[in-house]
Amino acid sequence: MGFTAVDYGTMVMLLILIAASLAMYFIKDLLHAVIVYGAYSLIMALVWLQMNTPDIAITEAAAGIAMTVLMMVVISRTSRKED
Amino acid sequence: MRDFILKRVAALLLPFIQMYGLYVILHGHVSPGGSFAGGIVVGLAFIAFTTIYGLERGRAKVPEKVTTLVESYGTLWYGIMGMVGIFKGAPFLANKIAGIDLGELGALSSGGLIGLIGLGVGIRVASTMITLFSTMMEEES
Amino acid sequence: MKLGTLAMLLIFLLAAYVVLVAVAELPPYGMVGNPSHNQVSQRYIENAWEETGVLNMITAIVLDYRAYDTMFETIVLFTAVLAVIITLKTTEREGGGK
Numbered sequence: 001m002g003f004t005a006v007d008y009g010t011m012v013m014l015l016i017l018i019a020a021s022l023a024m025y026f027i028k029d030l031l032h033a034v035i036v037y038g039a040y041s042l043i044m045a046l047v048w049l050q051m052n053t054p055d056i057a058i059t060e061a062a063a064g065i066a067m068t069v070l071m072m073v074v075i076s077r078t079s080r081k082e083d
Numbered sequence: 084m085r086d087f088i089l090k091r092v093a094a095l096l097l098p099f100i101q102m103y104g105l106y107v108i109l110h111g112h113v114s115p116g117g118s119f120a121g122g123i124v125v126g127l128a129f130i131a132f133t134t135i136y137g138l139e140r141g142r143a144k145v146p147e148k149v150t151t152l153v154e155s156y157g158t159l160w161y162g163i164m165g166m167v168g169i170f171k172g173a174p175f176l177a178n179k180i181a182g183i184d185l186g187e188l189g190a191l192s193s194g195g196l197i198g199l200i201g202l203g204v205g206i207r208v209a210s211t212m213i214t215l216f217s218t219m220m221e222e223e224s
Numbered sequence: 225m226k227l228g229t230l231a232m233l234l235i236f237l238l239a240a241y242v243v244l245v246a247v248a249e250l251p252p253y254g255m256v257g258n259p260s261h262n263q264v265s266q267r268y269i270e271n272a273w274e275e276t277g278v279l280n281m282i283t284a285i286v287l288d289y290r291a292y293d294t295m296f297e298t299i300v301l302f303t304a305v306l307a308v309i310i311t312l313k314t315t316e317r318e319g320g321g322k
Contacts, residue, residue, distance in 0.1 A: 006247050014247065018239045026232055052253065054115040055282045058107070062123040066212055069130055073219045112278040117286070158302045161295050176291040178276060185277030194278040197287045204298055211305050218312050 010050045013043050028082050030075050038068045093135045101128045108205035112194045118205035125205070126212025138220055147217070150210045157207025164200050 006014075020040040027033045041064025048057040107121030133141030168177030179185060183195035192198070251258045268285065276284040286294055 006250065011244060011247060014243050015240055018236060018243060022232055022236055022239075026228065055117055055120075055280075058116050059120040059123075062120045062127070066123050066127060066130075069127070070215060070219065073216060077219060077222050112280050112283045112287075114280060115282075117283060154302065154305060158298055161298055165291070165295070176295070178288050188273060188277060189279045194276060194283075197276065197278055197283065200287055200291075201283070204294070207298065208301070211301055214305050215308055218308055222312050222314075 006050070010047060013047050013050070016043050017047070029080065030082055031072075031080055034068055034071045034075065037071070038064065041065070041068070089135055093131060097128050097132060100131075101125055104128060104209070108202060109191065109198070111201045111205070112197050113189055113191065118201040119208055122205040122208025123212060126209040126216075129209070129213050130216045133216065133220070138217070142217065145213055150214045150217075153207055153210040154214060157203050157210065160203035160207075161200060164196050164203070167196060 017040060020036050020043070023036050024033045024040070027036065041060060045057045045061040045064065048054075048060055101124075104121045104124030104127075107116040107124060108118055109121075111117040111121065129141065129145055132144060165176040167183075168175055168181040171177075171181040171183075173181035178195045178197065185195050186193040251260075255261075268281065268289070272278070272281050272284045276288045278284040278288070
């Protein structure tokens with residue numbers, strides 16, 4: 001196999017990304033889904049940093065936090081349970 | 084959310100967060116970062132202030148009139164910076180072709196129009212975040 | 225509930241297989257023979273400092289070479305904020321301009 005573009009740590013982070021995005025679909029409580037989305041964007045920022053793009057890592061971290069806050073505001077104004 | 088510790092910690096931390104956001108905006112052309120990320124950080128500082136101190140005090144800090152003006156004229160600012168090229172006899176949004184002095188490589192004042200455009204975009208992204216958050220918070224549940 | 229868990233596990237394994245195979249096939253970072261290292265990126269790397277005077281090459285491309293792209297991106301953000309305000313803002317203004 002030899003030297004590839006990504007190492008094993010990045011592969012583990014990609015697996016966490018898949019698990020988090022599947023969990024966001026299957027979780028019924030919307031607040032828990034938003035918390036999982038926060039973890040997703042943090043891991044995504046680390047993946048961008050591992051792939052030598054610090055610009056997109058900073059943007060992903062900031063935009064992930066912003067989207068989490070906005071979704072929490074929407075949940076606090078509407079229903080928490082998905083129906 | 085009227086916690087004493089939360090308020091004091093926010094009062095200590097928020098100036099530095101805003102300073103970091105302005106740093107990322109202003110140094111977008113010499114270091115990693117950029118206007119979008121820095122603008123979101125500046126907007127998130129105001130969002131944290133509004134969350135901790137309440138909507139009335141947050142609105143007193145950044146009134147609705149200010150966000151409306153920044154929102155509109157920040158979008159127009161990009162076009163004004165593009166018109167500089169046309170007035171100098173070059174294409175729209177031209178930078179070096181229009182004969183603008185680019186300065187020394189790596190300095191904060193380098194890049195001609197790029198720093199000014201980045202400043203405008205960063206400020207209006209911050210205003211976008213504040214507008215979205217305040218509009219959603221004012222909606223009664 | 226049991227069927228949902230089984231389906232989730234199946235989708236996870238399938239997606240993990242596809243992602244890991246695709247990632248293992250990626251070319252090494254920074255090699256000369258990579259498909260991404262063509263004449264376009266070579267021209268930007270050679271000329272970006274002299275043509276824009278900007279140290280960060282990503283900003284040089286986003287705000288100088290592709291300036292039209294960023295301009296319409298800000299207009300898209302403006303339109304999104306406009307839609308949110310029109311949809312959610314129900315209170316009347318003080319001037320009474322209804």
